[in-house]
Amino acid sequence: MNMTQFEGYKYIDGGVCASQGFQANGLNCGLNPDKEKNDLGMVYSKEPCQTAAVYTQNKVKGAPILVTKKHLEAGNGVTHAVLVNSKNANTGNANGEQVAAETSRLAADALGITEDQVVVASTGVIGLPMPTAPFADHMKQLVDGLSESGNDAAATAIMTTDTVKKQVAVEFEIDGKTCHLGGMAKGSGMIHPNMATTLNFITSDVAISHEMIQRALDEIVKITYNCLSIDGDTSTNDMVSVMANGLAGNEEICTTEDAGFAVFKQALYIVMMNMTRMLAKDGEGATKLLECTCKGAPDQETAIIVAKSVIRSPLFKCAMFGEDANWGRVLCAIGYADADFAIDTMDVDLSSAAGTLEVCRNGAGIDFSEEFAAKVLAEDEIYIDIDLKQGNGSAKAWGCDLTYDYVKINGDYRS
Structure with a gap:
């Protein structure tokens, strides 16, 4: 797919691992009976990340969304990791929140962080009971395999009916510092967003406050993901999260007046717009x-x-x-x-x-x-x-x- 060029921004490889300090991994934990397909993924930054998110406005919300909201509120928007699975949406289950919290705890214990520093997400069949044993049995392997080149394994882990991985990353400058922003997305059907779409995870090494990330995300989602429609159905598990660990070393962006805010927001637009186009092109059964x-x-x-x-x-x-x-x-x-x-x-x-x-x-x-x-x-x-x-x-x-x-x-x- 052709990508529009933007002055001052260079497309690079790496997806969620393109930014300094981020690692990722993916594997098959048994949720998907096809052992050749990854179904559990993780994105991790040792340095704490300022994090913002937007979620589906479907009245029926997946348990992972409810738990992630609680985590971001409890941790004042600071996280270290994303834990995501495919094949099972963990939606419509009486014990769904308990399961999402338990899988978050398993990830936190393996990483040496607190439970509220984990963004948890799921995608797949609605109303299917979610076992925790596959997470417990494979969490150490997942964490031990984290690497700066693990973005492909993680991007594969979130695929359901997707036929291709969806990853975009850009390099740019703020305050003379080289900065990066990259992401991965999944989605092929049940896509008609009203606040977010599908599952999308974005990472950056820009130094920026939680409030400014949220403001940028709210503005950009309106003209990218919210302008995407595959089939008119809004999923129960839609989420977009953005994590920034500040390792680029620019002066922290704390207001909209800061010169770096417009640069960061444009980078976010480039990545989100291109992933939106990828999601559209890979719509279920699509040829155009x-x-x-x-x-x-x-x-x-x-x-x-x-x-x-x-x-x-x-x-x-x-x-x-x-x-x-x-x-x-x-x-x-x-x-x-x-x-x-x-x-x-x-x-x-x-x-x-x-x-x-x-x-x-x-x-x-x-x-x-x-x-x-x-x-x-x-x-x-x-x-x-x-x-x-x-x-x-x-x-x-x-x-x-x-x-x-x-x-x-x-x-x-x-x-």
Whole structure:
């Protein structure tokens, strides 16, 4: 996948281990009967980390989310580690919080930290009882195997129906100090966020306060993960956490006025935006990444609503799977977007690596070549560009096509 270049930021390898002082590991502990697939992962910093998080707004929340919230409150936002498992969401279980707390304690004891310094997360089947024995039996092995090159093992451990690992990291400067920010994400289905999406873990060596990380995360999640929709279902276990250990040595960022805050926030945007695109492209059964840009809106909020409305449309998603330039489905989705704007000034283009297809001008359709349209829509990344021509608001939203395989995958998810 092509990544947009940003001046002053360099893409690097390493994911959650790209930042100084972070280690990771992943292994199979037996939750997944396929011994070739990792199902338990850890990210760790010996130095304490200022930590912030956002969570799903689904009323049904996974027990790990409830426990992580308590940990961050008890520890004033200071953590050392993330413990995460796949295959079992630990949601809808009467003893779920007890289990999440117990697995956190096992990790804490093995690392020599306190229980409230662990971010705990789970993903997988809802309503399946969660055993603690696999955690207890493999925690020492997991901790002993932590390394600065363990990011791939950890990224694999959080995959469910994902077909590829999702990792991004960047290098940049604050106060003349070399800084890093990197992350890993999982998610392929049950993705329609309202605060966060899927499981996403981000690390940085920037010196920044817990409050400023939270502010940056709240702002960036709104224009990245919250603008992603695969299937309209908001998961019970969605979480994004950001940990920063300060090892870069910059002067600590404590206010929005600090020059480093904008630099940190941009790094966070780059990583989160790219992982959002990766999540969209790897949607369950997907064959195409869809990226909708709405500009010329009265304000940013309107642009977000319009772009998300198009990305969420099942009819449009099906049209993109069929490589059918049925742009009327774009117009329809724009029309029922819950915002105030006019449609008689609107332009719409469909584009890809094969070129740009103009389909609508000033709210009305225009003639186009079906042969050229077929070439544009045959590509695996399709861009929908909308210009309302009514202001300076702009936003992007990401999704994927809706295919036969999506139904197949979700028809027997538990197996």
